[in-house]
Amino acid sequence: MEVEKTNIKDCFVIAPTVFQDSRGYFMETFNENTFKKATGLQIRFVQDNESQSNYGVIRGLHAQKGTMAQAKLVRVLKGEVLDVVVDFRPDSQTYLQHYSISLSAENKKQLFVPRGCLHGFSVLSGDAIFFYKCDNFYDRQAEYGYRFDDPAFGIDWQIAPSKRIISEKDMQLPFFESEKK
Numbered sequence: 001m002e003v004e005k006t007n008i009k010d011c012f013v014i015a016p017t018v019f020q021d022s023r024g025y026f027m028e029t030f031n032e033n034t035f036k037k038a039t040g041l042q043i044r045f046v047q048d049n050e051s052q053s054n055y056g057v058i059r060g061l062h063a064q065k066g067t068m069a070q071a072k073l074v075r076v077l078k079g080e081v082l083d084v085v086v087d088f089r090p091d092s093q094t095y096l097q098h099y100s101i102s103l104s105a106e107n108k109k110q111l112f113v114p115r116g117c118l119h120g121f122s123v124l125s126g127d128a129i130f131f132y133k134c135d136n137f138y139d140r141q142a143e144y145g146y147r148f149d150d151p152a153f154g155i156d157w158q159i160a161p162s163k164r165i166i167s168e169k170d171m172q173l174p175f176f177e178s179e180k181k
């Protein structure tokens with residue numbers, strides 16, 4: 001397993017070791033010990049999620065508040081997405097900066113999203129199956145988020161405006177830009 005730092009503190013790109021043979025491949029997709037050794041973080045995941053989305057779908061930007069904050073380890077089982085993390089920790093040196101990366105079934109890369117960051121992704125392939133582990137349970141009351149196209153974050157989702165598919169819930173999210181004023 002190879003771990004690469006990003007510009008955002010405690011947000012890592014993880015490339016699992018893939019063992020290829022005549023049958024196909026094998027890889028460990030998460031190992032608590034290896035993960036701790038490589039990142040210095042002790043994480044206990046308690047919930048796994050999977051979603052399927054078609055080309056042009058943008059989900060985000062989402063997080064959960066306070067004691068219900070979630071760290072996530074995300075990857076793609078089918079297709080390709082542009083995965084995006086916004087540092088939303090006011091005490092962080094990279095507050096409001098973002099990091100984006102292509103995650104695909106082919107590159108098998110994973111992204112570790114620390115607690116306190118906003119998360120979202122856009123689907124760049126015909127469709128995509130997205131899988132993620134969370135270190136805290138889903139809590140509807142604790143959910144919050146901001147608009148994917150918030151100028152405060154300036155994210156290039158790589159999807160033309162006419163092709164974007166976004167949930168009603170995500171369209172109703174506030175703009176952080178206007179809260180700042």
Ligand SMILES: Cc1cn([C@H]2C[C@H](O)[C@@H](COP(=O)(O)OP(=O)(O)O[C@H]3O[C@@H](C)C(=O)[C@@H](O)[C@H]3O)O2)c(=O)[nH]c1=O
Binds near residue numbers: 049062121
């Ligand atoms: C996230 C989640 C949703 N749900 C339900 C609520 C709702 O009826 C349905 C769809 O929920 P949403 O529209 O919020 O799903 P979605 O927009 O895919 O939400 C996800 O987006 C990505 C970017 C994240 O980072 C995740 O943490 C999560 O917020 O699934 C659960 O039961 N458990 C969960 O953990």
